[in-house]
Amino acid sequence: MNYFSSDFKLGILGGGQLGKMLLAETRKFDIQTYILDPSAEAPSRFGATKFFIGNLMNYDTVYEFGKKVDALTIEIENVNLEALDQLEAEGLNVYPSPKTLRLIQNKGTQKDFYVKNNIPTSKFERFQDLENLKSSVTSSAVDMPFVWKCAQFGYDGNGVKIVRTATDLENLPNVECIAEEVVPFKNELAVIVARSVSGEVKTYPVVEMEFHPEANQVEYVICPARIDEKVAQKAIEVGLKVSEAFNHVGLLAVEMFQTHDDEIVVNEVAPRPHNSGHYSIEASYTSQFENHLRAILNLPLGNTASKVAGIMVNLVGEEGYSGNVVYENIEKIMAIDGVTPHIYGKRETRPFRKMGHVTIVNEDMNEARRIAEEVKKTIRVISVQ
Numbered sequence: 001m002n003y004f005s006s007d008f009k010l011g012i013l014g015g016g017q018l019g020k021m022l023l024a025e026t027r028k029f030d031i032q033t034y035i036l037d038p039s040a041e042a043p044s045r046f047g048a049t050k051f052f053i054g055n056l057m058n059y060d061t062v063y064e065f066g067k068k069v070d071a072l073t074i075e076i077e078n079v080n081l082e083a084l085d086q087l088e089a090e091g092l093n094v095y096p097s098p099k100t101l102r103l104i105q106n107k108g109t110q111k112d113f114y115v116k117n118n119i120p121t122s123k124f125e126r127f128q129d130l131e132n133l134k135s136s137v138t139s140s141a142v143d144m145p146f147v148w149k150c151a152q153f154g155y156d157g158n159g160v161k162i163v164r165t166a167t168d169l170e171n172l173p174n175v176e177c178i179a180e181e182v183v184p185f186k187n188e189l190a191v192i193v194a195r196s197v198s199g200e201v202k203t204y205p206v207v208e209m210e211f212h213p214e215a216n217q218v219e220y221v222i223c224p225a226r227i228d229e230k231v232a233q234k235a236i237e238v239g240l241k242v243s244e245a246f247n248h249v250g251l252l253a254v255e256m257f258q259t260h261d262d263e264i265v266v267n268e269v270a271p272r273p274h275n276s277g278h279y280s281i282e283a284s285y286t287s288q289f290e291n292h293l294r295a296i297l298n299l300p301l302g303n304t305a306s307k308v309a310g311i312m313v314n315l316v317g318e319e320g321y322s323g324n325v326v327y328e329n330i331e332k333i334m335a336i337d338g339v340t341p342h343i344y345g346k347r348e349t350r351p352f353r354k355m356g357h358v359t360i361v362n363e364d365m366n367e368a369r370r371i372a373e374e375v376k377k378t379i380r381v382i383s384v385q
């Protein structure tokens with residue numbers, strides 16, 4: 001198949017920032033792209049060959065979109081799977097496959113899959129609704145504290161709560177959920193695995209999420225993780241095992257916990273480019289977005305090694321500001337060597353909305369970490385007063 005400067009069209013379901021960054025790569029290769037997103041303001045509205053507005057959960061909308069393209073991928077998991085099943089049955093290459101997406105869309109099903117495939121994960125119970133969970137707590141079948149997760153449609157931590165008291169339990173929404181044992185972890189790690197249609201596999205180095213000591217929010221994604229080589233090796237092995245179990249095609253980001261006795265426990269996966277791999281645009285020989293494309297088009301995978309140390313800082317809307325966004329002090333951070341901001345293209349900021357990220361690269365990890373802190377302190381995502 002000739003993808004380059006041809007009539008071939010890649011369809012992408014979802015037009016958020018991940019789609020936007022993927023489009024930088026399709027532009028590089030001169031591959032045509034069609035994007036479907038519900039919002040006319042989606043970050044990917046400019047870079048695609050054609051941009052379609054429509055509901056990603058609607059069967060007809062997704063099916064008809066799929067009929068216009070020669071291969072289909074996603075940048076968000078919550079899409080209509082029946083339409084993808086039908087498109088696949090009619091011969092369209094859909095990566096990741098609807099089968100994989102079905103296993104991942106529901107956190108309960110995803111956890112069952114890990115157990116079935118002998119992949120280490122924290123203990124959990126599945127519940128159809130809040131009443132069921134409450135009765136298990138009352139009968140002491142589930143002990144507090146535990147981590148409550150809504151089974152479907154949670155995103156960026158909004159479907160996750162630590163339940164410590166009866167009041168916490170009362171405040172939960174009445175939806176299908178899981179109750180997980182709280183893992184006392186030393187580090188949160190992630191491994192991105194790229195796997196092509198023909199089975200070529202490469203892994204990116206292990207990354208580490210560094211948390212703010214008080215706010216308990218991820219502040220920095222650091223590559224390579226500052227961990228023991230043996231632990232890194234174990235994390236990579238677990239990542240590969242997960243990717244094989246799913247028979248995954250494309251990128252699979254495997255989020256993990258490193259426990260205090262250096263065991264690796266899988267938290268969850270994302271079957272697509274991931275926030276934990278954004279550093280790769282500047283720091284790696286081949287970015288995660290380029291390798292996602294290579295994998296789903298069955299092209300040789302690019303080198304996943306890093307050229308330099310990379311740290312990513314998310315740019316989220318500051319509390320107390322809503323409205324037209326201003327990136328205060330962006331010139332100041334751009335004056336520092338090795339600092340590159342990525343602006344996702346959302347005109348309106350809201351508290352905690354993901355508006356962009358900044359990558360810091362440096363030959364020296366300690367220097368990169370120092371600059372990352374300076375960046376974090378300097379730039380502010382606020383609104384026009």
Ligand code: ADP
Binds near residue numbers: 159181267
């Ligand atoms: P989301 O899909 O919203 O990203 P995650 O499952 O990744 O949700 O959970 C969000 C965060 O909550 C994790 O990054 C981690 O810090 C914390 N967390 C999740 N599960 C557990 C657990 N079993 N034990 C301790 N902390 C957890």
